[in-house]
Amino acid sequence: xxxxxxxxxxxxxxxxxxxxxxxxxxxxxxxxxxxxxxxxxxxxxxxxxxxxxxxxxxxxxxxxxxxxxxxxxxxxxxxxxxxxxxxxxxxxxxxxxxxxxxxxxxxxxxxxxxxxxxxxxxxxxxxxxxxxxxxxxxxxxxxxxxxxxxxxxxxxxxxxxxxxxxxxxxxxxxxxxxxxxxxxxxxxxxxxxxxxxxxxxxxxxxxxxxxxxxxxxxxxxxxxxxxxxxxxxxxxxxxxxxxxxxxxxxxxx
Ligand SMILES: [Zn+2]
Numbered sequence: 001x002x003x004x005x006x007x008x009x010x011x012x013x014x015x016x017x018x019x020x021x022x023x024x025x026x027x028x029x030x031x032x033x034x035x036x037x038x039x040x041x042x043x044x045x046x047x048x049x050x051x052x053x054x055x056x057x058x059x060x061x062x063x064x065x066x067x068x069x070x071x072x073x074x075x076x077x078x079x080x081x082x083x084x085x086x087x088x089x090x091x092x093x094x095x096x097x098x099x100x101x102x103x104x105x106x107x108x109x110x111x112x113x114x115x116x117x118x119x120x121x122x123x124x125x126x127x128x129x130x131x132x133x134x135x136x137x138x139x140x141x142x143x144x145x146x147x148x149x150x151x152x153x154x155x156x157x158x159x160x161x162x163x164x165x166x167x168x169x170x171x172x173x174x175x176x177x178x179x180x181x182x183x184x185x186x187x188x189x190x191x192x193x194x195x196x197x198x199x200x201x202x203x204x205x206x207x208x209x210x211x212x213x214x215x216x217x218x219x220x221x222x223x224x225x226x227x228x229x230x231x232x233x234x235x236x237x238x239x240x241x242x243x244x245x246x247x248x249x250x251x252x253x
Pocket of ligand 1: 132142
């Protein structure tokens with residue numbers, strides 16, 4: 001039985017459908033206390049279902065059956081009311097603004113236990129376990145490139161793919177800002193198909209650069225630079241294959 005302490009927030013409303021998405025955040029504030037106080041402040045009008053502290057303690061602010069206010073404006077796989085579709089977990093970390101640091105082992109263990117627990121109650125596909133930055137690449141960076149998505153996937157939660165060297169080399173020159181043409185069209189379409197709100201098109205514009213950054217923070221965290229190099233593109237192709245395989249066989253599993 002998972003040890004969870006209740007710390008109710010008034011910042012929620014009603015769901016119309018069961019959640020089928022999981023959004024991970026970092027708190028991005030100086031301390032856990034400041035973050036939790038804000039998530040419970042009626043004036044702030046923000047919340048999450050859970051907060052996981054650095055020592056692994058788990059707080060429940062909003063019941064899973066209710067719609068918490070953690071995602072804001074954004075989109076994933078065509079869903080534009082991400083609060084309505086998701087359960088939100090805030091992971092305590094000062095974030096890029098106040099001294100981004102590694103997530104302690106005890107905290108990640110707690111996140112994994114919590115995600116496992118949540119998935120016993122709701123049907124949440126791996127391709128819908130995402131970062132806040134995935135649904136809002138233009139304004140969010142959390143939980144950021146230090147979050148161990150690979151470890152989460154290694155215990156069965158979320159998608160992870162590491163391409164072979166030959167595959168990376170076969171993809172040729174990197175694509176970046178100002179590029180256009182078939183390579184850009186294919187890449188934009190792939191990002192869109194995975195779930196990003198970026199509309200298909202043929203220009204490597206600022207919106208695309210930010211989306212590539214978001215993809216890298218989640219799936220190629222060693223280098224987050226908004227440039228679609230061979231490794232980034234080969235990783236996207238692999239992740240897309242996993243997502244497609246899940247959506248075609250998921251019903252049977
Ligand atoms: Zn967030």
